[in-house]
Amino acid sequence: MSDVVIRVENLYKEYRLGTISHGTLHRDLQSWWARVRGKEDPNSLISHHDRLPGPEAFADNPHILALTDVTFDVHQGDVLGIIGRNGAGKSTLLKILSEVTAPTKGTVKMKGRVASLLEVGTGFHSELTGRENVYLNGAILGMTKREITRKFDEIVDFAEIEKFIDTPVKRYSSGMYVRLAFAVAAHLEPEILIVDEVLAVGDAQFQKKCLGKMGDVAKGGRTVLFVSHNMAAVQNLCSSTLVLSNGSLVFSGKVDKAIEWYFQNDIGQGTMDLHDGKERSGNGLVRFTKITTCNMRNEIIDSFPLGQGCKIYLDYECAKGFSPHNVEVGVAFISVLGLKVAMFSNVVANQPFHDLSPVGRICCTIPSVPLTHSEYVLGISISCNGETCDWVDKAMRISISEGDFYKSGRLYYPGSTLVYLPHNWTTS
Amino acid sequence: MKIGDEMLEQEQWTKVIGPRSGWFDVHLSDLWHFRDLIGLFVKRDFVAFYQQTILGPLWFLLQPLFTTIVFTIIFGRIARIPTDGLPRMLFYMAGIVTWNYFADCLNKTSDTFVSNASIFGKVFFPRLTVPVSIVITNLITFAIQFVLFLAFWAFFYLKGSDIRMTPWVLLTPALLLQMAALGLGLGILISSMTTKYRDLRFVVGFGVQLWMYATPVVYPMSSIPEKWQWLFALNPMAAIIETVRYAFLGAGALRPFHLALSLGMTVVILLAGIITFxxxxxxxxxxx
Structure with a gap:
């Protein structure tokens, strides 16, 4: 197995939650004192005897495990995709691999020069010109001055900004900025390239160009680790794929199988307790207690493929002695930009609820969600006799993932459209 | 046999990342590999400082000039603090220019982690490049201000003031290096601690100001009663400022023992800083 270029063994990463306060200093001293005496850190979830502590340790403990016992090998020339829901540990893994932070336990061994691209344009300074920033950014990414000089023309060419190279980057359009930043990174020549979600920026044409460039890198025998939510890109680019879920490696294998597995098995916590906390308004006579999103098979998920059906369950309870009449329930899909993309109301849909039981569950079924793949926030409201009882602006997040809406295997680029509508094309 | 294979493989890894381990996991050689980056950081900070200002690098001169004038008026004319018989302007300027270099190094390196969090969070490069580049940038500022001091020196010399350079002038580069090391060491030590306890950031701000008054910048050592002078041996900056003044102006309390003690403290602080960082x-x- 001499062609293994990255070996990750039993990797754990522990984070401390909550704010730093006077309690922190106390716990720091406690941990430090335990270490001095050679005992186990009472504040750590990771014991040194290869055993995870029981559930009693988790209660009240401000630590969480972002990665749990992750082990895998990457071979030379592989393009490894890493997928998983938000918070699954993808970014933590990349941060450890790119040495931004150290693991709590476990080791990573690598062969060759590593370059990581967790963000485009790291260290760009707005007052400096394009030329100066190319040098600065290149040096931050690990290139020497001479290397950059050698590739300078190529970089400027790739970014298509010859005319503006001596203009401060603060005068650049955001497109030019991103192009220049990616161009620098694309011309690094590392043996191992680690890329996070950087392709979400830039226009469609440039994205294609970047993907092409990354493909070239892989063909040149170098190894690429690629994290993305863009399943099309993962599918195009990667030879094998890991699926992370809640910090654990749950699937590893061929890219098609991994994506399939991801959609079928990585069931999210598509449910949110609304008893308290949330920002809400209304008279409180009726209150939402829980929101749950399910697919048409009633499996709780929080990520729906474009065009698939979605059921939204709203649990509610009434104040003592209150019986709701003339109830209007509303649900809104709000885009990340705050735009209400779709609204659903039982009154507008002419399906009124004249009387409701004091405690119950309301279901809104949407046979097909034709919204572009992105994240959405669900806003919900309930009113009786025209008076708002409860209104939760941001009840929960749901994401629409890519789905083969037109059965053509093709989609519009994210951000280029908001909705997909069924339609027909004919000629005469 | 199997063990042999494994050992062979072990040696092929060029990089091994593990949990943070011992206290002495320091890689100073990385700093040399990234010397181009240090140069570019220096350039960035220097250029960005006077970008879109009318006076540009002239600002580096105005700050010590006006401080000197203010000090001359307040501490010289009004408070009538003695200056070892030296022209007041020169006395204060020597102190201010020297102190400024140290104070800037300390102030700016002390929030390395917090103010660079966005870059540090995205890419790995030896973090020490940032504070080291700050110290070098400040050296340029110092050089400009030092030229101003020399101009004043020449002016007073030609006017016939009683000032003279002593052979100790040759020690200037060493003193600069020591101040850089002291500022850097203390700065990165504080910066390492501010990542958790932000309180220290506020302490640094006025702490440096208070420190200046505990250092013979606005007054000469000779105005301190003999029985309290030992206290100044504990302040590594006191010996440096007095030595600089003695070197260039020919008056003041030169104490080689204090200077050696100051050097010792600098080395300890720098090492502690690098290790913690x-x-x-x-x-x-x-x-x-």
Whole structure:
């Protein structure tokens, strides 16, 4: 197995939650004192005897495990995709691999020069010109001055900004900025390239160009680790794929199988307790207690493929002695930009609820969600006799993932459209 | 046989990342590999400082000039603090220019982690490049201000004031290096601790100001009663400022023993700083 270029063994990463306060200093001293005496850190979830502590340790403990016992090998020339829901540990893994932070336990061994691209344009300074920033950014990414000089023309060419190279980057359009930043990174020549979600920026044409460039890198025998939510890109680019879920490696294998597995098995916590906390308004006579999103098979998920059906369950309870009449329930899909993309109301849909039981569950079924793949926030409201009882602006997040809406295997680029509508094309 | 294979493989890894381990996990050689980056950081900071200002690098001169004038009026004319018989302007300017270099190094390096969190969180490069580049940038500022001081020196010399350079002038580069090391060492030590406890950031701000008054910048050592002078031996900056003044102006309390003690403290602080910093740089992203 001499062609293994990255070996990750039993990797754990522990984070401390909550704010730093006077309690922190106390716990720091406690941990430090335990270490001095050679005992186990009472504040750590990771014991040194290869055993995870029981559930009693988790209660009240401000630590969480972002990665749990992750082990895998990457071979030379592989393009490894890493997928998983938000918070699954993808970014933590990349941060450890790119040495931004150290693991709590476990080791990573690598062969060759590593370059990581967790963000485009790291260290760009707005007052400096394009030329100066190319040098600065290149040096931050690990290139020497001479290397950059050698590739300078190529970089400027790739970014298509010859005319503006001596203009401060603060005068650049955001497109030019991103192009220049990616161009620098694309011309690094590392043996191992680690890329996070950087392709979400830039226009469609440039994205294609970047993907092409990354493909070239892989063909040149170098190894690429690629994290993305863009399943099309993962599918195009990667030879094998890991699926992370809640910090654990749950699937590893061929890219098609991994994506399939991801959609079928990585069931999210598509449910949110609304008893308290949330920002809400209304008279409180009726209150939402829980929101749950399910697919048409009633499996709780929080990520729906474009065009698939979605059921939204709203649990509610009434104040003592209150019986709701003339109830209007509303649900809104709000885009990340705050735009209400779709609204659903039982009154507008002419399906009124004249009387409701004091405690119950309301279901809104949407046979097909034709919204572009992105994240959405669900806003919900309930009113009786025209008076708002409860209104939760941001009840929960749901994401629409890519789905083969037109059965053509093709989609519009994210951000280029908001909705997909069924339609027909004919000629005469 | 199997063990042999494994050992062979072990040696092929060019990089092994593990949990943060011992206290002495310091890689200063990395700093040399990234010397181009240090140069570019210096250039960035220097250029960005006077970008879109009318006076540009002239600002580097105005600050010590006006401070000197203010000090001359307040501490010289009004408070009538003695200046070892030296022209007041020169006396204060020597102190201010020297002190400024140290204070700037300390101030700016002390929030390395916090103010660079966005870069540090995205890419790995030896974190020490940032504070080292700050110290070098400040050296340029110092050089400009030092020229101003020399101009004043020449002016007073030609006017016939009683000032003379002593052979100790040759020690200037060494003193600069020591101040750089002291400012850097203390700065990165504080910076490592501010990642968790932000309180220290506020302490540094006025702490440096108070420190200046505990250092013979606005007054000469000779105005301190003999029985309290030992206290100044504990302040590594006191000996440096007095030596600089003695070197260039020919008056003041030159104490080689204090200077040696100051050097010793500098070395200890710098080492402590580098060790703490190297330890912190691996995990600070989780707390910052």
């Amino acid at each position: 190297s330890r912190m740089e691996k995990t600070f992203m989780d707390t910052v």
